[in-house]
Amino acid sequence: MVDFQSHYRVYPHGFTSDPPRVGVKTNRELYHEEGRKVFRKRHDRPVHDCRHEVMKDHTDRQEFETWVLSHGMTETYRAVEDLHDKSEEPTPGTKKPDKLLYKLGETGSAPGDFRYPRGLCTTMDCDILVADSMNHRVQHLNQYGVYKKHVGKQGQGNEEFNEPCDVLELPNGDIAVADKKNKRVQVLTEDLKFKYSMPIAGEPFSLGCDRDMNVAVATTRKEIFIFNSYDRVMLHHFPVGAKGKSSGAPIQISMSNDSEILVSDPEDGHVYLYTLEGRCFCRFSPEAHSAGLSVMAGDVCFTPLGQILVVDVLNHVINVYTDNGEFLQQVLVPTDDVGSVHSLALGLEGHLVVSEFSVGGDHCIKIFRYRQCPCHEGKTPGSKKRTPVASPNM
Template sequence: MVDYQSHYRVYPHGITIDTSRVGVKNLRELYHEEGRKVFKDRHDRPVHDCRHEIVKDHTDRQEFETWVLSHGITETYRAVDELHDKNEDPAPGTKKPDKLLYKIGECGALPADFFYPRGICTTMDCEILVADSMNHRVQHLNQFGVYVKQVGSLGDGETQFNEPCDVLEIPNGDIAVADKKNKRVQVLAENFEYKYTVAVPGEPFSLACDREMNVAVATTQKNVHMFNAYEGELFHTFRVGAKGKSKYGPVHIAMTQDSEIIVSDPEDGRVYTYNIEGKCLGCFFPQSHTAGLAVQAGGVCVTPLGQILLVDSLNHVVNLYSESGDFLQQVLTPTDDAGTIHSLALGLEGHMVATEFSVGGEHCVKIFRYRQCPCHEGKTPGSKRRTPVASPNM
């Protein structure tokens, strides 16, 4: 420390005592000072307000909740509109082929026409079988949508049906038909000749089968009945889907290569996984490509890679999910001419076939390109047409 005299003696030499230091304001303090000027008209509100500008004007909690709900609905409408907007045309030579290959049939009872077509499947020969429910028949088309033949009429006898809801090819070539109102599953030979019947306690709605010839039958009462195609008798029954809700409500099912049953429950919007003993292995809520967009679970099928194709009947799209339920991509959208899809199936050649119907709308079958197929390597054929009828010698 330097006293007064020492300071006086060294002052002529240019040496002085340092003055007391004053703290320099940092950026945070400067920001707060400026913030007081900016927010001075906001009723002494805190300096730093991170809320949305619109929310700052809402002091009532109910008003704030109303704004959040309105904002969420607006975002949902925007996301739905994006599904229906077509993208800009790409440069010449870079446009990919359209996914829709063929649209088959109209609402009616003529050959290759449909009235509430529900179930659909593809055979090992890449041909298509359709459960034409309200026409009480099963129609047979080839992979190009050409009508080949049909079987069935209204009744309870052999090869007669009462609202068949699903059709399935068993690995040995036989055909199983879910005869809903007759409460049975009819098994037909490859040429549609009757073989045997399996009585079901309930109304069968959806069918699935694994490589071991185990057939799963889902009823409208949310029960799954198992029978083996070799024996033709039920050996196990268990309940699926949501618990504590309505006992009625049809579910869609599919089976993986590991004999696991995938259940799409539209009532609670979940997708469940069961083994053939009825043990629930897990479930997930299907997510959409846009956060906050609701998904209405519909028809379901499994790809050869074990991934899950799920129909979103609310937004008219088909989404692809992993085995654990992770959203992978949108496969079909309304811009691909996807309408009110009920059920779908994959063919070995790379086609995706789907049934569509709505009250007062289209009742048809559509064939889409799922992956590159050898039968449509070139230009995509005309998609919207009435299907021709094959000659009797075909």
Template sequence: MVTELGGYGSEPGQFIWPSGVTTTLDGNLAVKDSGNQQIQIFSPDGRHKQGFSYGMESERDFGDVACTQDGLILVTDGSKGIKVFSKDGLMIHLLKCLKSDWNHSYGIAAVKSSSIAVTDWTDGGKVHMIGVDWRMNAILKMNVINGLNRPEHIAVNKKEEILVTEGQLFGHQQGRCLKIIDNERILKKTIGPRIDNKFSFINPSGVCVDSHGNSFVADEVQNCVVMFNPDSSLTVKVVTQDLEGPAGLAVTKDGLLAVADCYHHRVKLYKYKQS
């Protein structure tokens, strides 16, 4: 661990239940502080820069934060909508589609300049691929990937493949894996529950991808972070101590792994070997 941000509280720079983290266009870290219903922004060296409210939370610890290629900050909170903010924290729009069956936004990722992906627990679980006209703040089209089990966080790699973690579905043994969906939106690979003779997922949560194509998955029950190489042939636990309920993950522009350590009310940054 290189450094940690936050600590329990409601003062600027403090958190209650941080559930999501992402990098902004400027290289800052944006943290979804679920208990305080705020997005908090930190510089790459860990200095608190600003915070702004995103409104009431629909469900405790329910939702995520992402940043578009144009610098817009997107927030989900469990409701049927995505809140769109400028980089300065001004709310621009509530993005939603009344005709869809998209009921419970959870994890969110920017796929490309005009498209985002959102996980939804409706009917067991699905992912919505949403095409957006940001100038008009309007949804142009929506495609649905069905057949998932309690999909939580979501990430996108350079091939525009979707990586989705599946937690346990209300105590059942479904899910408990990482699913990779190719750019044709067809399931390409399922990793887990059992990965090798030494490790099995129990409740995977946060997921992110670094610039080399390595992927990281947090398990909020086992309090660890696992790294996979690009073809998933090698697996290693990269964080195994001092976490309690790790949620969102991100890789900074400096190549540090940021972990939203939810029940320690901190974001912890780790240095790791990327080659």
């Protein structure tokens, strides 16, 4: 007879009860037991410990999983240090030439120095124009990084700027400057003299142009305005990037000669391709150069072959992709002395020019060897900490 209410089984010679139930051990308990067997030299924790179990698991190095975690982090840190270490001498005949040609400027307001250089471009004469944002000016350097002249100061008048964020040479030689806080695009002559300005309904942040003089202006609110520099009239206006996002991270754009607008949205990590009328015909998420890494897309630009250069600001890497987003190769890596890259431009002579700045780091311009160039066929020159200043006769 079985009494289902009391769970006792009654037999003629007495009664028995069900054996007590024992719970299954958790993974943490199994780890602890195995850890005491594997690491026998490590003593058990004291009998009395008032800390919470979570604190015991994550702070006590005598625990098995905590030791494994700390050991793994140590090995990861050591592997990263070895990756950045360039002291080891390579085998004779296998050393590749350094890609860094020049490091230009320091944080400051002197000629050739920079404070938040947010935008730059290369001209048809292979010179370099830099939008020196917090110095409220545009600086002009030659292809070797020698300072030539600058234009601008803080203000609202002609040839005056308020945080210029980008600069671009137009096909006719004019210079367009994204004058952010003044909400306009100033167009200068090739001698950096004022020509005209175009008001923008927003704060312009990035610029692009095609062979037909159609200028694309990306604002901090993820909008693109298109105007023609010949007619000086606004043609199109459309939003870009991910919908429903905040305006905390401005987009950066580039434009091909065929009027394709390349857009990098760092908020959602995607790269878009738009037509001049605002139709998105391609979108891809940049693939990392190594498995398991995340990519935060920064500035973008087209190469002469129609490929796409994308700055990976998270890993301090610049990669090359096809026009449909397929990863091709790395161009620059941290061992090439790449820092916090904000913008990049590819010169006709084969130089890759980038601007770098960070809150506690350098504000500078770096010139890298992208392909073999006639101006540096011999030995690679050493990088410079200060920008050389040209003589008045140059």
